[in-house]
Amino acid sequence: MERLTCDRPVPAHLRGGVVALGNFDGFHRGHQAVVGAAIAHGRATGRPVLVASFDPHPVRFFRPDAPPFRLTTLEQRAGLFAEAGADAMLVFRFDGTLASLTPEEFVSDLLIGRAGAAHVVTGEDFTFGKGRSGNVAILSEIGARHGMTTAAIGPVSDDKGPISSSRIRAALTEGDPQEAARLLTRPFRIAGTVQHGDKVGRTIGYPTANIALDRYLRPRYGIYAVRGRLPDGRVIDGAANVGIRPTFDPPKELLEVFFFDFAESLYDQPIEIELIAYIRPEAKFDSLEALTAQMDRDCAEAKRILAASSPVA
Known part of the structure; x- marks a missing residue:
C-alpha cells in the first residue's frame, strides 16, 4: 500500500479513485464499514481505493492542551488500512490552512484537485470545512457540481448504541x-x-x-x-x-x-x-x-x- 500526503497531487495511477474519508482513529467496526464500502465500490468499478485520514487529529489542533486521547498512531492506521485492502493512505495535514478552507475549497482543492477523487465515502456524521460548516448533504451537493459522487454510511450499532471511538476510550479508562x-x-x-x-x-x-x-x-x-x-x-x-x-x-x-x-x-x-x-x-x-x-x-x-x-x- 502506498502512503501519500496532501502537499502534492496523488500519482496518476491513483487518480479517479474512490476515497474513504474520516479520522478513523482506532479503526473500529464503524470505521471498517466506511472503508469496506469504499473498497467494495472500487472493486466493482475498477477504481483504486484511497483511505484519507487527518494528522494531527483536529481535536489536537483546536485543543493543543487536551489530554492524550489517541487510540492508534498513523503507522498503525496505515497497517490496518492495508490489511483492509486499500491501495493507498492519503494523509491530510490538519493545520491552520486546512482548518480555514470553506466546504467548496475542501472539495474542489483537496478531494478533487489533490486526491483526484471520483467517489467519496464517509460516515453519516462527517463534517468538514471552516467551522465544521460542511456535512454529508453539502458534500454530495458540491461533489455533484464537480462530477464527484458520494456515499454516506450509517453507524454500526450494538445493543448499547452506535459504536464509536468515545465508547472505546471510555472502556479503556474504566479498565475494560x-x-x-x-x-x-x-x-x-x-x-x-x-x-x-x-x-x-x-x-x-x-x-x-x-x-x-x-x-x-x-x-x-x-x-x-x-x-x-x-x-x-x-x-x-x-x-x-x-x-x-x-x-x-x-x-x-x-x-x-x-x-x-x-x-x-x-x-x-x-x-x-x-x-x-x-x-x-x-x-x-x-x-x-x-x-x-x-x-x-x-x-x-x-x-x-x-x-x-x-x-x-
Missing part, C-alpha cells in the same frame, strides 16, 4: 480492555520503541521492556495480562504495569512489560503491546519483597487468563 477489543475487533495495542529504564526489575527477577505512552489514551492505571508482538512476527505472553510505578521515586509514567519465559534483549526495537485483561489497580508496596510477591501472583493470574485466550491474527 475486553469491551474495547470487541468494538475494535482486535485488542487495543500500544506501539513504541523499547527504551532503557532504571533496570530495577532485573534485580528482582522481573526484567521489563519499557515503552513510553506518548500520545496514546491512558488506559486505567494498573496491571494487565498482555501479549507482545515483536518485529519478527512472534507473539509472546506477559504481564504489564501501566502507570507511574508508585513504589519507586520519582514516579515515572510508563508501560512496563514482563514477558514470560523470554530472555532476549529488546532495547531499541519497535514492539506492540496488546492489553488483554485488567488484573488490578496500581499499588504502592513497602518493600521490594512485598512487590515481588504480588508480581508472582499477578503473573500467575495473567498466565491463567492468557491460556484461555487465543491471539488475534
